[in-house]
Each structure stands twice: as structure tokens, then as C-alpha cells.
Amino acid sequence: EVQVVESGGGLVQAGGSLRLSCTTSGFTFDDYVIGWFRQAPGKEREGVSCINCLDGTTYYADSVKGRFTISNDNATNTVYLQMNSLKPEDTAVYYCAADGAAWGINEYEYDFWGQGTQVTVSS
Numbered sequence: 001e002v003q004v005v006e007s008g009g010g011l012v013q014a015g016g017s018l019r020l021s022c023t024t025s026g027f028t029f030d031d032y033v034i035g036w037f038r039q040a041p042g043k044e045r046e047g048v049s050c051i052n053c054l055d056g057t058t059y060y061a062d063s064v065k066g067r068f069t070i071s072n073d074n075a076t077n078t079v080y081l082q083m084n085s086l087k088p089e090d091t092a093v094y095y096c097a098a099d100g101a102a103w104g105i106n107e108y109e110y111d112f113w114g115q116g117t118q119v120t121v122s123s
Helices: none
Strands: 003-007 010-013 018-025 033-039 047-052 058-060 068-071 078-083 093-098 117-122
Touching: 003 093, 010 058, 018 033, 018 093, 018 117, 047 068, 047 078, 058 068
Parallel strands: 010 117
Antiparallel strands: 003 018, 018 078, 033 047, 033 093, 047 058, 068 078, 093 117
16 A cells, blocks of 8 residues: 655744655655645645656756755655745645656646645744
8 A cells, every 4th residue: 555644844934944754655666756745725736846757857846946855765765855945935735745657746647645744934
């Protein structure tokens, strides 16, 4: 059974940092694309970053490029999203998703989702 579990969300002041974790199980980690998405109140879910995507590389949305870093730990099947220089507009529920056939950061490419973790950035 594929499982995807996020953790690490919380409340932080603008300019601060958080690191989200996505712990996975039930599949061959190297064969899957892992994506991070977020959904702010009243807005559609958007792709933030992915790893092992786009033919084996990483991707960042323009809104987070230079501030967020995605990485993985093959020993623990965990993907991290290091978020620095956080802004109030980064406030959202962050989701981790996995799929063996995803290419990019379109949410419809991903079959397996976590429950989400809330990130709130105060001004």
C-alpha cells in the first residue's frame, strides 16, 4: 500500500523558515516522482516543486524559486521541502504527492496524496 505523509508545518513569521517532510512507503522510491503542492483559502491548488520529475530533475514554481529547496533522502524514503524567506502569501495547506508515471507538476498526474500540513506565515 502506497502511503504519503507530510509533517513539519506550523506558524512562522515572515522571513522565517520551515522544513516540510514527506515520508513515503509502499513503492520503489527511486522510480517515483514526488511533488509538493499547496492550496491557499479560496484558491486552486498549485504545484510548488517536484523531484525526480521532468526526466530526472527538479522543478520550482516561479513564486518559490530561490527560496524553496526540494531534496530527498533515499535511505529513509523521505522528501524535504526547505522553505526560507517565507512570505504571508506562502500561507497554505501543503500537500505531498507521489506517482510512478508523473512527468511534471500538474496535480492530475499524481495518484497518491498525503493529508496535508498547514503552513501559516504571519506578517
